[in-house]
Amino acid sequence: MARGQAARYRFESRGDGRSPVCYHEKMTTGHIFIATSLDGYVARRDGELDWLMKQKTDGEEHGFAALMEAVDGLVMGRGSFQNVLSFGDWPYIKPVVIMSKSLTPEDIPDHLRDKVRLSSQEPEALMQALDEEGWKKAYVDGGKLVQSFIRAGLVSDITLTRIPILIGEGLPLFGSINQDIDLEHVSTESFASGLVTSKYRII
Amino acid sequence: MARGQAARYRFESRGDGRSPVCYHEKMTTGHIFIATSLDGYVARRDGELDWLMKQKTDGEEHGFAALMEAVDGLVMGRGSFQNVLSFGDWPYIKPVVIMSKSLTPEDIPDHLRDKVRLSSQEPEALMQALDEEGWKKAYVDGGKLVQSFIRAGLVSDITLTRIPILIGEGLPLFGSINQDIDLEHVSTESFASGLVTSKYRII
Numbered sequence: 001m002a003r004g005q006a007a008r009y010r011f012e013s014r015g016d017g018r019s020p021v022c023y024h025e026k027m028t029t030g031h032i033f034i035a036t037s038l039d040g041y042v043a044r045r046d047g048e049l050d051w052l053m054k055q056k057t058d059g060e061e062h063g064f065a066a067l068m069e070a071v072d073g074l075v076m077g078r079g080s081f082q083n084v085l086s087f088g089d090w091p092y093i094k095p096v097v098i099m100s101k102s103l104t105p106e107d108i109p110d111h112l113r114d115k116v117r118l119s120s121q122e123p124e125a126l127m128q129a130l131d132e133e134g135w136k137k138a139y140v141d142g143g144k145l146v147q148s149f150i151r152a153g154l155v156s157d158i159t160l161t162r163i164p165i166l167i168g169e170g171l172p173l174f175g176s177i178n179q180d181i182d183l184e185h186v187s188t189e190s191f192a193s194g195l196v197t198s199k200y201r202i203i
Numbered sequence: 204m205a206r207g208q209a210a211r212y213r214f215e216s217r218g219d220g221r222s223p224v225c226y227h228e229k230m231t232t233g234h235i236f237i238a239t240s241l242d243g244y245v246a247r248r249d250g251e252l253d254w255l256m257k258q259k260t261d262g263e264e265h266g267f268a269a270l271m272e273a274v275d276g277l278v279m280g281r282g283s284f285q286n287v288l289s290f291g292d293w294p295y296i297k298p299v300v301i302m303s304k305s306l307t308p309e310d311i312p313d314h315l316r317d318k319v320r321l322s323s324q325e326p327e328a329l330m331q332a333l334d335e336e337g338w339k340k341a342y343v344d345g346g347k348l349v350q351s352f353i354r355a356g357l358v359s360d361i362t363l364t365r366i367p368i369l370i371g372e373g374l375p376l377f378g379s380i381n382q383d384i385d386l387e388h389v390s391t392e393s394f395a396s397g398l399v400t401s402k403y404r405i406i
Contacts, residue, residue: 038363038386038403039377040243051383091214150369160241164388165352165402168380174242177371180254183241185367187398194388196401199243 028131029156030075030140033067034173035195037163041170042143047079051167057193062161064191068094072135075126075149078103080142090115097138099126099145107164119178123152149174157186157201164194211351232335232359233278233343233352237376240366245346250282255372265364271297275338278329278352281306282381283345284319294316300341302329302348308312308328326355351361353405360389360404367397 035052036042043049073095073196076084079096084091096116098108108116119126123145130138137156149155160173183200190196239245240257241283248251266283276298279287287294299319301311311319322329326348340359343352352358363376386403393399 005257040375140276162401164386166377166380166384168378168383172243172368177369180371181369183367183369183397185393185399188391188393188399190388190391190401195384196388196391196399198365198393198399 012182025038027030027139028072028127028135028155030127030196031067031071031137032146032149032155032158032160033064034143034146034159034162035163036139036173037165037167037170039166039168040172041167042173044167044170047171049055052163055163055168055193055195056190057130057195060193060195061197062189062191062195062197063159067139067159068092071137071139073097073130074139075099075130075145076140077145079144083110097126097130099123123149123154123181142172143173146173150181151175151177153202157199158183159197159199161195163192163196164196208236213247224314224402231275231330231338232340233344233357234270234274234328234340235344235349235358236267236342237349237362238364238366238372239376240368240370240375240378242369242371243377244370245376247370247373247382250374254345254368255366256395258366258398258406260394260398263394263396265392265400266362266396270342270362271295274340274342276300276333277344278302278333278348280348281347282347288312293403299328300333302326307386311379316345318348330357341368346374346376354378354380356405358405361386362400364398364400365400365405 021073034042037051045170071094074092075097076099078098078100081096081100081103090112096121098116099121102119103118105118108118119129127138138157140146146155163200182203184203186199186201188196190197192198237245240254247254277295279299279302281301281303284303284306295318300322301324302318302324304323306321308321310380311321319339322332324332330341343349343358349358364376385406387406389402389404391399391401
């Protein structure tokens, strides 16, 4: 289990009179689904996504819908939240937690009050709280959040889609870590558009 | 054709009496075959490759032998040269050009004099010279060289193998460029070891 990751034990009967099996169960796990340029950026320095939006991916299913189905909710940063708000219609059905120390409840538009809430907690405390609410899986979105959740050992898997373009500079997906993190390659799929999606489990 | 890339024209008979076809033919093309950590580094800051060497890839063929077969020779920087020298036996059969402004002929060991030569030329001038010698394809090796050859528009394709590990910091494969570079995804293959190799053409 990754360093810093909270854990609990679950005992389950075998149904045959023998002593129950002890499962080592992780807390709410973080799941990342994100696209980067081939040189590893999630956005240009100013947040611009033109290089991503211009890709012709009509009819392709890169796995986002399946992940959305599997998670109990989303955790995102202020930047991602404001980005999503700028799109107009709110795209998420599941509950969303915005991690921010600067936003206040007044920053949440009225029509989103039942879907979106704020948290000023640190990643570990938040995941602990979500676990107590019954969340098993959380989709973790946003460049900075991804880095801090990885560093805290709260990420279970990363689904990374490589866009076939070099943009030279921008906001990197990955940041510094305290020690190497070995990954287990789960699957890779390439698409007619040139996008390549690989899923890795953190081990 | 990429910015800065030299070109020539070749006329070829159709064999049916009609006027010959004019082919727009590139000069010697640069080909990259390199591995990076999932976070995009070719080596740790001090050049260390322990994270790469520990991968268990026995029996896997990631395409290097086929590339070596296809190229007329290799172009590498001083750092890569000294790295290869440190391995002991010289692994290359084809001619190698070391791009360096600081090395002198005395730095080439005697037993490599017929296989290795130095060039202090800039990338474009070197590729022009290699073209005049009849080289069609050159394998371009080494982190810094890859960046300068891409910037100069001298690279035709990139075969990139992703190692399933995050190392947090190191020497990045890609660097700044003057403008976005669109890539065409050619193929992707994943291996039992967890390595994923993708080939891209620069368009």
